[in-house]
Amino acid sequence: MTPESVGRAVARDRRPDPTPSGEARRYVNQWVEPEALGTERVRAFVLILRTRGCYWADVKGCSMCGYSKDTLGRSATPEELAEQLARALARYRDEPYVKVYTSGSFLDDREVAPASRAAIVSAFSGRARRLLFETLPEFVRPELVTPLREAFAGELEVALGLESTDPTVLSRFVNKGSPPSEYLAAARRLSDLGTRSKAYLLLKPPYLTESEAVSDVVRSVREAAPHFDALSVNPVHIQNGTVVEWLYHRGRYRPPWLWSLVDVLREGSTVRAGSRLVSFPTAGGLPRGPHNCGNCDTRVLAAIEEASLSQEFSRLDDLDCACREEWRTALAYAPLGVEA
Numbered sequence: 001m002t003p004e005s006v007g008r009a010v011a012r013d014r015r016p017d018p019t020p021s022g023e024a025r026r027y028v029n030q031w032v033e034p035e036a037l038g039t040e041r042v043r044a045f046v047l048i049l050r051t052r053g054c055y056w057a058d059v060k061g062c063s064m065c066g067y068s069k070d071t072l073g074r075s076a077t078p079e080e081l082a083e084q085l086a087r088a089l090a091r092y093r094d095e096p097y098v099k100v101y102t103s104g105s106f107l108d109d110r111e112v113a114p115a116s117r118a119a120i121v122s123a124f125s126g127r128a129r130r131l132l133f134e135t136l137p138e139f140v141r142p143e144l145v146t147p148l149r150e151a152f153a154g155e156l157e158v159a160l161g162l163e164s165t166d167p168t169v170l171s172r173f174v175n176k177g178s179p180p181s182e183y184l185a186a187a188r189r190l191s192d193l194g195t196r197s198k199a200y201l202l203l204k205p206p207y208l209t210e211s212e213a214v215s216d217v218v219r220s221v222r223e224a225a226p227h228f229d230a231l232s233v234n235p236v237h238i239q240n241g242t243v244v245e246w247l248y249h250r251g252r253y254r255p256p257w258l259w260s261l262v263d264v265l266r267e268g269s270t271v272r273a274g275s276r277l278v279s280f281p282t283a284g285g286l287p288r289g290p291h292n293c294g295n296c297d298t299r300v301l302a303a304i305e306e307a308s309l310s311q312e313f314s315r316l317d318d319l320d321c322a323c324r325e326e327w328r329t330a331l332a333y334a335p336l337g338v339e340a
């Protein structure tokens, strides 16, 4: 089976059936996490809304993305979204940073209708100081962004899943539908609209070796930094129903080492220009997430979080563990990204 046909097969299999309306009235998840606004440590309120999800996931989908499992298989009605929002607001404690995700694009009308978008943003206006949402670059248009800027009395931050500035990595290995140039152009439009921008960069897409993956992100940090206010490195974790999982089950993919992430942050911090550089790995230390040997994972993850919050990357220089040698071997001898 070729990678493309694997991609199409998993895209077809993971699409949920249209869900009964009861499910559509409940958001997917909500939690509070540590964050920073400049030098100030704050708490961030994270909300995952249940929508129809990403249109690109239906066409082909990205090789590491299994977010379709959290979607409805149809558009949520405005009433259903209003009820999800009301349930979330009942748990909101005026955290200054709010992040709203939809398992797709907040600015895609098929996922969140314009009136619902304005209602969601307005609900946090005057309470949160910054509100983030994620979208694909084709939806970053003045007529979609400006009403939200006007509805929110604080900073809007728009996150784009750039993943890599290498066109081949992005189109062939990540399977994104737009080239890096479209993400950079969208960041420029956001800047023109007075809106903050954040790029997600993917550490270790499939088909890259461990060392190629490190180089890919460091180069992406250098090339994206002039365009984005913040860069967030997301090490791959293996989600259900993805090409990455297909490879993982066949012994052809190992999630990135935390040592690789440490290297990316240390090197990236020297080429990030004025951008903020952070990483808050999902499933860190678990077999399906970025991990080391098991003995040092907690300590290394804590150091990565602290560096991300403080922007003091020199603290990562002191980390060490016996497994670092094994990682160096993986860097040198894992031509297919297979565990050494």
Ligand code: SF4
Pocket (backbone or CB within 6 Å): 054, 055, 056, 057, 061, 062, 065, 066, 067, 103, 104, 136, 161
């Ligand atoms: S990573 Fe983003 S663009 Fe790709 S399928 Fe998932 S939600 Fe869509």
